[in-house]
Amino acid sequence: ETGVTQTPRHLVMGMTNKKSLKCEQHLGHNAMYWYKQSAKKPLELMFVYSLEERVENNSVPSRFSPECPNSSHLFLHLHTLQPEDSALYLCASSQEEGSYGYTFGSGTRLTVV
Amino acid sequence: GNSVTQMEGPVTLSEEAFLTINCTYTATGYPSLFWYVQYPGEGLQLLLKATKADDKGSNKGFEATYRKETTSFHLEKGSVQVSDSAVYFCALVTGTASKLTFGTGTRLQVML
Numbered sequence: 001e002t003g004v005t006q007t008p009r010h011l012v013m014g015m016t017n018k019k020s021l022k023c024e025q026h027l028g029h030n031a032m033y034w035y036k037q038s039a040k041k042p043l044e045l046m047f048v049y050s051l052e053e054r055v056e057n058n059s060v061p062s063r064f065s066p067e068c069p070n071s072s073h074l075f076l077h078l079h080t081l082q083p084e085d086s087a088l089y090l091c092a093s094s095q096e097e098g099s100y101g102y103t104f105g106s107g108t109r110l111t112v113v
Numbered sequence: 114g115n116s117v118t119q120m121e122g123p124v125t126l127s128e129e130a131f132l133t134i135n136c137t138y139t140a141t142g143y144p145s146l147f148w149y150v151q152y153p154g155e156g157l158q159l160l161l162k163a164t165k166a167d168d169k170g171s172n173k174g175f176e177a178t179y180r181k182e183t184t185s186f187h188l189e190k191g192s193v194q195v196s197d198s199a200v201y202f203c204a205l206v207t208g209t210a211s212k213l214t215f216g217t218g219t220r221l222q223v224m225l
Contacts, residue, residue, distance in 0.1 A: 033212075042215065043215045043218075045212070056212070090156050101204075101213070102213055106155050106156040109154075
């Protein structure tokens with residue numbers, strides 16, 4: 001247990017479904033992140049939230065919709081996904097000062113069929 | 114901008130062999146440097162870090178020294194085990210911006 005909890009661990013969804021990924025941290029961190037990790041590709045930063053405000057959106061398609069209702073929770077809402085969206089989705093958190101690094105969750109393995 | 118370059122894998126070693134995974138970086142300002150490890154089916158875990166030049170980070174027998182003159186942060190371990198098989202990511206962050214820049218990762222496979 002790293003302090004960042006992601007649910008579910010595995011998710012299979014059809015292209016017409018709507019689902020949400022959840023991330024929770026109780027480390028007192030002020031920043032939270034969504035990353036996408038695909039096979040044989042570098043980690044892709046998707047979204048950054050700092051103090052519950054979105055500060056970065058790295059050209060992510062609108063079928064991915066993040067939500068940060070408070071500093072401890074982060075969601076990624078999914079709808080009308082494509083098979084190429086199948087990947088490991090990682091959540092991370094950090095204090096505002098970057099020198100402490102990130103704490104990652106174990107990820108949600110998403111398969112779009 | 115910031116960037117991290119890691120050696121391409123996979124790196125395949127026999128148990129008890131010496132490990133080096135190279136990492137070099139370019140950064141604006143004075144970065145903090147990190148190694149993360151990802152075991153199969155898991156997220157990334159912080160392995161070690163160094164926040165200023167000549168610092169040595171160490172954990173679980175792994176070491177890396179922050180070399181400002183060569184802009185490097187190579188990961189080393191004197192004797193690897195099968196359980197060290199994983200993907201290793203070098204990363205950096207600069208200033209108060211909390212966004213990490215990752216390398217592409219290096220897969221390590223340790224055989225009996």
